[in-house]
Amino acid sequence: MNHFEVIVVGAGAAGLMAATVAAERGKQVLLLEKNRRAGTKILMSGGTRCNITHATDRKGIIAAYRMQERKQGDFLHSALAALSPDDLLAFFHAEGVATKTEPGGKVFPVSNQASDVLEALLERLYRSGAKLALGEALSDLRVADTGGFELGTASRTLCCDKLVLTTGGKSYPGSGTTGDGYAWLKKLGHKIVPPRPALTPVTTNLEWVRELKGITIPDVSLTLADSPVRAANPNSGGGSKNLPVRKSDRVDERRGSFLFTHFGLSGPAPLDISRSISGHAKPAALSLSCDFLPNQSTDEFQKQCRTALSSNGKKSIMASMQNMLPQFPKRLLESLLAASDVAGDLRSAEVSKSQLQAISVAFKSNAIPVSGTRGFKKAEVTAGGLSLVEVDSSTMQSRMVPNLFIAGELLDLDGPIGGYNFQAAFSTAWLAGMSV
Numbered sequence: 001m002n003h004f005e006v007i008v009v010g011a012g013a014a015g016l017m018a019a020t021v022a023a024e025r026g027k028q029v030l031l032l033e034k035n036r037r038a039g040t041k042i043l044m045s046g047g048t049r050c051n052i053t054h055a056t057d058r059k060g061i062i063a064a065y066r067m068q069e070r071k072q073g074d075f076l077h078s079a080l081a082a083l084s085p086d087d088l089l090a091f092f093h094a095e096g097v098a099t100k101t102e103p104g105g106k107v108f109p110v111s112n113q114a115s116d117v118l119e120a121l122l123e124r125l126y127r128s129g130a131k132l133a134l135g136e137a138l139s140d141l142r143v144a145d146t147g148g149f150e151l152g153t154a155s156r157t158l159c160c161d162k163l164v165l166t167t168g169g170k171s172y173p174g175s176g177t178t179g180d181g182y183a184w185l186k187k188l189g190h191k192i193v194p195p196r197p198a199l200t201p202v203t204t205n206l207e208w209v210r211e212l213k214g215i216t217i218p219d220v221s222l223t224l225a226d227s228p229v230r231a232a233n234p235n236s237g238g239g240s241k242n243l244p245v246r247k248s249d250r251v252d253e254r255r256g257s258f259l260f261t262h263f264g265l266s267g268p269a270p271l272d273i274s275r276s277i278s279g280h281a282k283p284a285a286l287s288l289s290c291d292f293l294p295n296q297s298t299d300e301f302q303k304q305c306r307t308a309l310s311s312n313g314k315k316s317i318m319a320s321m322q323n324m325l326p327q328f329p330k331r332l333l334e335s336l337l338a339a340s341d342v343a344g345d346l347r348s349a350e351v352s353k354s355q356l357q358a359i360s361v362a363f364k365s366n367a368i369p370v371s372g373t374r375g376f377k378k379a380e381v382t383a384g385g386l387s388l389v390e391v392d393s394s395t396m397q398s399r400m401v402p403n404l405f406i407a408g409e410l411l412d413l414d415g416p417i418g419g420y421n422f423q424a425a426f427s428t429a430w431l432a433g434m435s436v
């Protein structure tokens with residue numbers, strides 16, 4: 001029998017949820033998945049621990065999406081009213097997945113096993129009576145004369161009254177998400193906001209940055225500026241001349257943990273800011289101004305330096321800085337001094353006013369020229385997708401094609417790091433499942 005009331009295409013977070021909810025409402029549901037297993041990205045997520053959601057209420061999720069783009073937060077009101085972060089946690093708790101909140105607000109399963117999250121979703125799907133077809137990619141789609149849909153896979157033709165597309169975006173294409181949904185939606189007359197990588201590492205050619213690979217700093221404030229960094233000073237070990245960013249040059253600002261890598265920068269703050277780099281017409285014209293001590297003003301930092309240098313006059317500046325900032329790895333201190341053109345073995349008492357000024361610029365507004373991002377291959381999400389104005393946010397139904405519903409990352413939605421993306425995928429899917 002190749003007719004179903006509802007067919008859901010793509011068994012990721014959104015597809016598993018939408019199919020379950022529709023089937024629990026008594027619909028006869030088929031869930032199609034191109035991979036041989038469902039929920040590949042759930043298993044990869046959060047370093048295989050799955051950051052399910054964020055410890056906040058629906059207003060907190062909306063505020064985080066509004067920070068990305070106002071329209072994104074506004075779009076999510078009904079979906080989050082249908083399934084809030086608390087509702088989502090109650091869903092998993094009822095399936096036996098205990099959760100914990102980590103400092104910063106990320107919510108994970110207590111077991112630290114993403115597989116527990118996926119198993120819970122699959123258990124609930126099986127109980128709902130929805131059928132799951134694995135290793136069966138949707139390859140063709142058209143609107144039938146009945147107002148329903150005809151779907152083609154390599155082995156059969158299927159038809160349904162209502163169709164839910166949850167095929168995700170284009171990020172990590174190796175996991176099955178190759179942007180298939182965009183082509184079908186375009187064919188059906190929809191507008192696709194050009195997809196671009198988000199939550200992806202940032203690249204730079206600056207040698208000293210790459211040399212610091214492996215070093216993490218828990219709190220850095222980043223300002224993305226639409227202004228090239230002044231030419232690197234040949235005497236500064238590849239460092240660059242830095243100036244505080246003018247307000248008019250500011251493209252984006254983020255704060256959080258920061259990791260140096262062999263290609264540039266990763267960790268939450270660089271990942272969050274990457275959507276603004278991939279969305280810029282000339283990413284290589286951008287620079288990232290890094291404040292490595294965001295809890296201190298420049299004046300406070302300089303005052304602390306003066307005290308540290310004068311009370312350790314005979315010691316090298318490197319030793320004084322290590323005393324003053326014991327939390328900073330030695331290699332980072334060395335690089336920041338080099339970027340200030342100050343020799344690490346200079347006696348503290350001999351540091352001039354202009355050298356102190358250069359040091360404070362290196363610590364408080366160190367401009368790193370951006371060369372680009374690591375792209376879709378390493379992107380946790382896709383920014384862009386089905387234009388939100390073409391979807392009724394109270395049902396997730398297309399405004400262009402009746403009986404067509406869309407949920408998850410295929411929509412023009414991309415949240416910051418911290419569990420927001422799964423929350424949006426589950427909430428939009430819940431609402432679609434309730435509406436079909």
Ligand SMILES: Cc1cc2nc3c(=O)[nH]c(=O)nc-3n(C[C@H](O)[C@H](O)[C@H](O)COP(=O)(O)OP(=O)(O)OC[C@H]3O[C@@H](n4cnc5c(N)ncnc54)[C@H](O)[C@@H]3O)c2cc1C
Binds near residue numbers: 012015041168180
């Ligand atoms: C490495 C990594 C870590 C992440 N960690 C987190 C995290 O901890 N917390 C968080 O909130 N978010 C995280 N994300 C983002 C999160 O995984 C996504 O936002 C979420 O999976 C989107 O769900 P979705 O169901 O819309 O799409 P997906 O999960 O991408 O699912 C889409 C499904 O559709 C299938 N499909 C595609 N084309 C077809 C076709 N033609 N026919 C049939 N099936 C098809 C795909 O195979 C896939 O199974 C992470 C992403 C990555 C890549």
